[in-house]
Amino acid sequence: MSKEMLNALDALETEKGIAKEIVIDALEAALVSAYKRNYGQAQNVEVEFDMKKGNIHVYAVKEVVDVVFDSRLEVSIQDAMEVNAAYEVGDHIRFEVTPKDFGRIAAQTAKQVIMQRVREAERSIIYNEFVAYENDIMQGIVERQDNRYIYVNLGKIEAVLSKQEQIPNEVYKPHDRIKVYVTKVENTSKGPQIFVSRSHPDLLKRLFEQEVPEIYDGTVEIVSIAREAGDRAKVAVMSREENIDPVGTCVGPKGQRVQAIVNELKGENMDIVEYNEDPAVYIANALNPAQVVSVTFNEAAGSCVVVVPDYQLSLAIGKRGQNARLAAKLTGFKIDIKSESDMKALELAKEEAGLEEAADYAEAVEAVDQDMEAVDVEEVIENIEDLDGIEEISELDSEVEENILNPEDAESMIELGEERAGHEE
Template sequence: METTALYRTELLQVAEAVAREKSIERDEVLDAMEQAISKAGRAKYGHERDIRAEIDRKTGEVRLRRYTEVVEEVENELTQTTLKDARVRQADIEIGEFFFDELPPIDLGRIAAQTAKQVIVQKVRDAERARQFREYKDRVGEVINGVVKRNEFGNVTVDLGKAEAIMRRDETLPRENFRNGDRVRAYIYDVREEPRGPQIFVSRSHPQFMAKLFSQEVPEIYDGVIEIKAVARDPGSRAKISVLSEDASIDPVGACVGLRGSRVQAIVTELQGEKIDIIPWSPDVATFVVNALAPAEVSKVVLDEDSKRIEVVVPDDQLSLAIGRRGQNVRLASILTGWDIDIMTDEEESRRRQEEIKQRSQNFMDALDVDDVISHLLVAEGFESVEQVGYVPVDELAAIEGFDEDIAEELRNRARTYLEAHEKELEESRQSLGVQDDLMSVEGLSSEQVVHLGEQGIKTLDDLADLAGDELVEMLGEELALSEDKANEIIMAARAHWFADEDAAAAGSDESEASE
């Protein structure tokens, strides 16, 4: 009797010890023990039987029972019985309920004990993994400290104390080599539940790792007085970070640099000497791009908001600095700002401008049948297309030096005559290509674009609707260019009739069902 009581006490003590060691609940350990004893019981009394073990949470007493389910029709005689037979034993039992028979405690043999141990170990491991996932799934975005446990072909396993994290080779910094026992600081960017257990992924090359380091080193960022707006990194080489101060009296760049560079230098050291450009953020895109290209000086910028591109003109001696080694400076500036950046020198820009002026002048000379003096005057006044000349108010044209109302009226008439003839040519081309009329009704597409698409086999609304945005942009090319956002809008407009047809079909079906 004393031995049995001692066994029960030891059972609870073992459960408590394992729970403390693995940082899991005692009940989870006891559940694992119950499953292990149940498995051993089935090995003794029959694997087909429903054998369940229960451990009293207060006394540690183990009860082993064989359960039988009450069913209407017996499919398995070892685990089921009919209601008639069950009521012989228990008068008030119902279908779906269970009755049980007490079984004598089992003496675990060597094989059964080993099996039970394996079950307990597995269940405790599962419980430990579940705890790890619960603990770390809400810690994505944190910087953690750990110790290198293994380094296998550059993939580093980091011991976090209560869990292990994985840092893949591409998430480490170039030329960074870890040895077992090295302390490491990294950023948790993902926690996933996988068949082999929860996987915690950490990184030292992630842009947000640098942002978190700044938050730790700069109290103003931690307190929210300074906000990090964007980060772009070429890990281990160079990075750019844009900052904004909510307090006009605080210089965000100066605060991040620190006294004699102390704050930023601590981060540079942590990142293996990665050079960091700290950029003041600006709501004005042009200003922000100019700041992002530092230390290069910028002469002029030209924005194209539709395609989210910006042309940046720099002095000849600043070109290599603006582009950076292997394009690094302009690439990071583009990532930081979210704009595509094209860089050219003053000389290249001047040459291109001259070419554009020459081309526009020639277009006006051909379309309006005027000499180069008038065409140059139109270009100089900012006119870019025949459409602008054809539909501008007469008084604006007449205000050009050397023009009067008669010349202005004549130019407008010639422009409109040219546009009507051009439109007629496009309409004839459209019809000869077999492009359907409904394609002309799609908002956002010009007649020239419709004809150009017809030449490439896009002749119906469904043909256009089947395209992806990038395909439409590619088809139209540079001369008839569209931004990808605009292209997606046009394609969605072309698909509108699909949804209208589906709604009409659904409405017809509802009416048919109602009439029946």
């Protein structure tokens, strides 16, 4: 058994990449449990595997004490000194207790341990291999599907494609070869779990990297992608070299490069536009194939008003607003599209509203001026002077009333009457 065990460990290390030391450590721990379980022992046990000969030895470890309370865990100092006179209280002595039929138990345990280690190692190898493909593209074969997932064989493992990550109206049949984007790799208790997507925008980016060498080496860069999977996508590209046309490079001779991507995505329409640092030019490019007359920005709201010719309004908006929606996603601006006639009508309405406001203001100013002209300043002054005279007369009246209430002083009443008569004249 010893030679077969060593040969099996060597083969395991060669074929599966599992180090012998890892298997032996696990085997020793499993044999300790097997010994205690099969022989009803609760003592401290150690199992030693001979790496040269492949033999297995079981040792009971006991502590040297003055008085023994548990013979399974302790040994007296007298018995210990019979083994070796150098032992002292507190030392630990190993006594070999390998059973005669322990080889059979060891073989069964070794089989279980090795199988478990092989499964764990394979899971670890698969996880380490596929975690490197996270956020990358892979080719797989459709195997089967249920109500939740479509299972795609990636070689060593099955990946799952959920309904949310599928392209709408795309039919997947067994044995179909498809390219998928690896969104997430998880290491679960049941092994690695790989989630893939066909609708992710980065799938488009990876497909362009495969078909366009200039994108792969960085000469042409994909700045932004806006995609409605299965229907239409817009890709903004820019060149790092002046003499290279980024759009023409991505399209390829006679459209071969972009056509290969369209075929892989089952006919998804592709608009490739050139990125520009000027937002107005960039937005005009993003609304391709429609022509743009002007772009007016509202920086505070992060929006813009785009004016297009009347006959291209529907083309700029697109079917169910798709062209405008994808352009907004691509550029990051809220886009309001208006025709030239609508814009002129709006400006005319603003001008008319402005004229009405100006007319109202002029009428108000004129009314104020007329009111001011109607006022005679000299007459106002005279009225004020008359008011002063009236106040003096009212004072005299009050004095007379006081004297009438006091009729003792007749002379003063006569004087007051004369003065009042003089004022009335």
